[in-house]
Amino acid sequence: MGAAVRTSYIFAGLIWVLLLGVANAAEQLQFGPPDAWVEEAKIPSPDPDKKHAPYQFLLLDTQSNFAESRTESYVRTVIKVQSPEGLGAAGNVALSWHPDTGEVKVHHLSILRGKEVINVLDQGQRFSILRREPNLEAATIDGVLTAAMQPSGIQVGDIVDFAYTQTLDNPVFGGTASHTAPFMNSIEVRQLKVRYQWPESRDMKWQTSSDLPSPKISETKTGRELSLRLTDIVPPTDIPENAPTREYLTGLLEISDISEWATISSLMAPLYQSAAELSADSLLKAEAAKIAAETDDPVKRAERALRLVQDQIRYLFLGIDAGAYIPASADETWARRFGDCKAKTVVLLALLQELGIDAEPALVSSSFGDGLDQRLPSFAVFDHVIVKATIGDVTHWLDGTRIGDRQLKYIVLPGFNWALPIRQTGAQLEQIDIPPLDEPAASVFLEIDGGEGFIDKTPAKGRMIVTGDTAILLRQQMSVLAQEQAQEARTAMWQAIDPDIEPDQSDIVFDEASPIATTTFSGHIELEKISRANRQFIKIPGSRIGWDVSQMEDEVDERTAPWLLAYPLYRQDVVTIILPKDRPNVMLKGGDIDTVIGGVELKRKVHVEGGAVTMTSSTRTTQAELPANSSAIFISAMKAAYENDASFGLPKTGQSKNEKELDRWKSQELITAEEYIRRGSAFLNAARFDDAITDFSEAIALDEDNSAPFSDRGLALHYLQRYDEAAADFEQAVELDANNWVGVYGQGLTFAHNENYAAAIDKFNASLDINPDYLIALATRAYAKIELDDIEGAINDMRHYLERLPQDIARLPQLASLLQGAQRYDEAIAVIDRAIAAEPVEYNYFRVRADIYEDAGNLELALSDYDQVVKLSKKSSTALNNRCWFRVMNNIELEKALKDCNQAIKTDPDNINAYDSRGYVHLRLNDQQNAITDFNSALAIEPDLAASLYGRGLAKLRIEDDSGNADIAQAIELDSTISSYFEEYGLTE
Numbered sequence: 001m002g003a004a005v006r007t008s009y010i011f012a013g014l015i016w017v018l019l020l021g022v023a024n025a026a027e028q029l030q031f032g033p034p035d036a037w038v039e040e041a042k043i044p045s046p047d048p049d050k051k052h053a054p055y056q057f058l059l060l061d062t063q064s065n066f067a068e069s070r071t072e073s074y075v076r077t078v079i080k081v082q083s084p085e086g087l088g089a090a091g092n093v094a095l096s097w098h099p100d101t102g103e104v105k106v107h108h109l110s111i112l113r114g115k116e117v118i119n120v121l122d123q124g125q126r127f128s129i130l131r132r133e134p135n136l137e138a139a140t141i142d143g144v145l146t147a148a149m150q151p152s153g154i155q156v157g158d159i160v161d162f163a164y165t166q167t168l169d170n171p172v173f174g175g176t177a178s179h180t181a182p183f184m185n186s187i188e189v190r191q192l193k194v195r196y197q198w199p200e201s202r203d204m205k206w207q208t209s210s211d212l213p214s215p216k217i218s219e220t221k222t223g224r225e226l227s228l229r230l231t232d233i234v235p236p237t238d239i240p241e242n243a244p245t246r247e248y249l250t251g252l253l254e255i256s257d258i259s260e261w262a263t264i265s266s267l268m269a270p271l272y273q274s275a276a277e278l279s280a281d282s283l284l285k286a287e288a289a290k291i292a293a294e295t296d297d298p299v300k301r302a303e304r305a306l307r308l309v310q311d312q313i314r315y316l317f318l319g320i321d322a323g324a325y326i327p328a329s330a331d332e333t334w335a336r337r338f339g340d341c342k343a344k345t346v347v348l349l350a351l352l353q354e355l356g357i358d359a360e361p362a363l364v365s366s367s368f369g370d371g372l373d374q375r376l377p378s379f380a381v382f383d384h385v386i387v388k389a390t391i392g393d394v395t396h397w398l399d400g401t402r403i404g405d406r407q408l409k410y411i412v413l414p415g416f417n418w419a420l421p422i423r424q425t426g427a428q429l430e431q432i433d434i435p436p437l438d439e440p441a442a443s444v445f446l447e448i449d450g451g452e453g454f455i456d457k458t459p460a461k462g463r464m465i466v467t468g469d470t471a472i473l474l475r476q477q478m479s480v481l482a483q484e485q486a487q488e489a490r491t492a493m494w495q496a497i498d499p500d501i502e503p504d505q506s507d508i509v510f511d512e513a514s515p516i517a518t519t520t521f522s523g524h525i526e527l528e529k530i531s532r533a534n535r536q537f538i539k540i541p542g543s544r545i546g547w548d549v550s551q552m553e554d555e556v557d558e559r560t561a562p563w564l565l566a567y568p569l570y571r572q573d574v575v576t577i578i579l580p581k582d583r584p585n586v587m588l589k590g591g592d593i594d595t596v597i598g599g600v601e602l603k604r605k606v607h608v609e610g611g612a613v614t615m616t617s618s619t620r621t622t623q624a625e626l627p628a629n630s631s632a633i634f635i636s637a638m639k640a641a642y643e644n645d646a647s648f649g650l651p652k653t654g655q656s657k658n659e660k661e662l663d664r665w666k667s668q669e670l671i672t673a674e675e676y677i678r679r680g681s682a683f684l685n686a687a688r689f690d691d692a693i694t695d696f697s698e699a700i701a702l703d704e705d706n707s708a709p710f711s712d713r714g715l716a717l718h719y720l721q722r723y724d725e726a727a728a729d730f731e732q733a734v735e736l737d738a739n740n741w742v743g744v745y746g747q748g749l750t751f752a753h754n755e756n757y758a759a760a761i762d763k764f765n766a767s768l769d770i771n772p773d774y775l776i777a778l779a780t781r782a783y784a785k786i787e788l789d790d791i792e793g794a795i796n797d798m799r800h801y802l803e804r805l806p807q808d809i810a811r812l813p814q815l816a817s818l819l820q821g822a823q824r825y826d827e828a829i830a831v832i833d834r835a836i837a838a839e840p841v842e843y844n845y846f847r848v849r850a851d852i853y854e855d856a857g858n859l860e861l862a863l864s865d866y867d868q869v870v871k872l873s874k875k876s877s878t879a880l881n882n883r884c885w886f887r888v889m890n891n892i893e894l895e896k897a898l899k900d901c902n903q904a905i906k907t908d909p910d911n912i913n914a915y916d917s918r919g920y921v922h923l924r925l926n927d928q929q930n931a932i933t934d935f936n937s938a939l940a941i942e943p944d945l946a947a948s949l950y951g952r953g954l955a956k957l958r959i960e961d962d963s964g965n966a967d968i969a970q971a972i973e974l975d976s977t978i979s980s981y982f983e984e985y986g987l988t989e
Helices: 084-090 261-275 283-294 298-312 330-336 343-355 471-477 483-497 628-641 653-666 672-683 689-702 706-720 723-736 741-753 755-771 776-787 791-804 809-821 825-838 843-856 859-872 876-890 894-907 914-924 928-941 946-958 964-974 978-984
Strands: 055-066 072-083 091-095 102-113 116-119 128-130 145-149 159-168 178-181 192-201 205-208 216-219 225-232 253-256 360-366 384-391 392-398 417-419 444-450 458-467 501-510 516-525 530-533 537-539 570-578 587-589 593-597 599-609 612-620 647-653
Touching: 055 084, 072 741, 091 102, 091 159, 102 178, 116 964, 128 706, 159 876, 216 537, 216 809, 253 298, 253 330, 261 343, 261 360, 261 417, 261 537, 283 298, 283 343, 298 343, 298 384, 298 392, 343 360, 343 384, 458 471, 458 483, 471 483, 471 501, 483 501, 483 516, 501 876, 570 628, 587 946, 593 628, 599 876, 653 672, 672 706, 689 825, 706 741, 723 741, 741 755, 741 776, 741 978, 755 776, 776 809, 791 894, 809 825, 809 843, 825 843, 843 859, 859 876, 876 914, 894 914, 914 928, 914 946, 928 946, 946 964
Parallel strands: 055 192, 444 570
Antiparallel strands: 055 072, 072 159, 091 145, 102 116, 102 159, 128 145, 178 253, 192 225, 205 253, 216 225, 360 384, 360 417, 384 392, 444 458, 458 516, 501 516, 530 537, 537 647, 570 612, 587 647, 593 599, 599 612
């Protein structure tokens, strides 16, 4: 045990080395026939379908006799050579055993050539016995002997037949017997035979994994027998990826007469108890006294004891004592300053006990600890031993074979899952609980200086702090690198954070007292920029949170195994981007995030303050696994979050020039109120509302009787959604001058904001009466009339507006939509055609026309326009979704609709409308389960999406799930017209 006693399942020679116990010492092989209890198997004929393979593994026959005092294990392998390349598989015959724990009898080594049987041993060929210690470079001395032979004369077409028996008996096991045979379905063999027999005196229990057939149980003259035969095994190919380790343990057959785990615990206890006892003059007692003198804090005492064991005792596995189960004494290990996990555990136990800390050894499995509670009790499942220390009400799991542990709070031992404390009275398995991290294990602080603008490479500097095992591993790796290699490694670390970081200088510092590493850099970063309309958007590095789940999508439909999450994980990013000195008007895109998706906690906040954009984000896992049945919702929600990166928009170059002119004007000293009003108006038109408010306030201070700065400041405040302040300014403006049409218009805006549309229209009328050329009041009045269902009045206002301002092409689609609502389709088409003629590449105009054609019943022309929208928008997610929705609502070309929706989601995973549309496609196709999945995906992002609630309700009712009624009721509560809308398209229960 240590790196050791791993349950050895060796297939080199394609056999299992059965860890059943310890036998009498035997360094020489014995020879002779098998004992009478062995049943000889018939060699199966080769598989003709595999005649072109280099070789065929025809037979693997394993039989075990659990006798009263020992266990005998018979193994026979038969391999046929079919090509020169296959000679290597059959021409290297070897078996291994512990000379102090077992004896081996070779029964035969034969070459079968047609009907001829060539007895290799009778020809005088002999095994060479070697003590190879193949793992010496891995600090492992196992004492294993290997008997090897290269039989001469093997030819293509020969069959090599080899059989032997190993006799085992281990007093450590207290007379118990157990065995585990895993991965039996992973061996490509013509026939596999497993057989166990035992006397009546043994109460054997057995179990198999679900992928194996039930074994045959029969009575014998002296007891019972279990047998299992598998033929033409084809190793499984559908092995799940990124699954808990228990999902990989297949082809498993276990048998044991150990009734409970407590038996193993109590049998091992005397070995560790005696090994941890210190002599009166023990040097370890002196070490414990030094620690006790340094501190009386039990946590710090435990930390110092653990550090002593990890730093002062080098690791060397010794597997030559009773099958690697008996630990060396603490004093002996300290004297020679090397030892394996057993030895290190014993030294740590002795120190902790001397320091008054409650501690006991605990057996664990480093390979298959996950699911250990579902296994039969067996010594062979454990391959490692650690320490369970209890300080106050907190349990700490400590491993003396690790390196670099300095503080208990940072120690996480993942992978073991379960531990068996070694206790005189016996103990049961205990789950090793790993709570979610409450502090980031990795924190990245990045500062980007865009004060001079965002050129190709922007100055940047960063600091990254990592803790725990990552810091320990970093220290180990960096300690062996040359200076140039270390520089490359530090650069790679930062480019793993963002590949566009280019460090000019970097450094890394390790904390001597804690497992903490801090790396820094200064240099440049090339920021990703995207052009949108009149702005250039710059992506914020590190704003993507969560992770890419595209690799999960291929398995989601067939997945039955849980997904293994990165746990425990907690990463935090803080990115500060200094804005240009001209302080441009910044627009944020991406939004804040605060959600939990399938045990992954995601947070992000972006804000502008003090001339900088600052983003803080974090990804933290709160559970280790994701159930398979949660995959679809998890993937959908995680993709939406991951793809929703944050960015900020700055005015493009042309507008930036105007901004600089404004800044130069802003730097000038003004004297009169009129000067401040003129400059404030320029700021207002440039959407620099804060600057506008400042200038209008200065004008008011100079001339408090002038109504103009009040009304104009009111507009700036209204655009900043400071509605109460805006209303006060509008009132003051009108009080000073009843003919101030801007102030009166502003009063109308206040009424509209408060949803008093009739009063708003009265104010817009009054504003236009004062100044008929104030056309913004005319356009705004049209929108107020729409809210009062005065469609004809809105149409007249919009027509009048466009007659006065025909160059405002953007208003034409609004008028066309109003005419559509009045069912004046020909007029609507004529208006939108004007817009298309003026701007033939504006795809949104084609979308408006498609909607009008659909309402008019001309589906062919509508679909043609939707095709144009998709083309001109370069297959944007929104355009694809709109065409999908058109097809599904009109129940045409449903397969093409599904293709559109799939592409829309692939293009933009956070397009909730596309999930909703695809749900209705599945509903049309009578695929209720996939419909429900898509509606769930949409609702996971927007829980109050009435259309998805209604669609999910229909799908549920169609599969007789009465909870669909609640979904429909909730949808109607959110939108009272939704039922009639979908009934119009034939979508009913």
